[in-house]
């Protein structure tokens with residue numbers, strides 16, 4: 209989350225010259241929104257289309273028992289193993305990059321350019337992070353979604369719990 213917030217700020221600052229008529233805080237807000245919004249799909253996954261996966265059931269179990277800290281720790285430990293997030297595939301950043309180009313080519317450039325630049329950066333970061341973490345991209349990037357992974361690390365034996 210902090211990484212995506214920072215990336216949003218970096219995107220805003222890196223193309224702020226395109227938007228001389230906008231307040232810097234509007235740009236920063238737009239940059240952060242563009243970088244955070246892609247992960248709303250994690251919520252759609254947990255509560256709608258992936259609600260029956262072991263991962264979603266465990267998240268909801270922690271939520272129901274009001275164990276917020278365990279919920280966050282569980283997500284933090286295991287979200288990389290969730291290979292059923294539909295939006296996280298190679299096509300999304302490609303489309304998003306085209307939208308960035310389109311909106312920045314308008315005269316004057318639309319603020320959506322910043323939004324989609326940041327949106328694209330979100331996916332690039334996630335993709336690179338996967339490679340660093342697993343030494344290869346998760347199969348979901350190539351449309352091979354897996355709704356059946358059954359083993360996840362428990363947050364309960366973390367220090368301090």
Ligand SMILES: [Zn+2]
Pocket residue numbers: 246247296330334
């Ligand atoms: Zn993501």
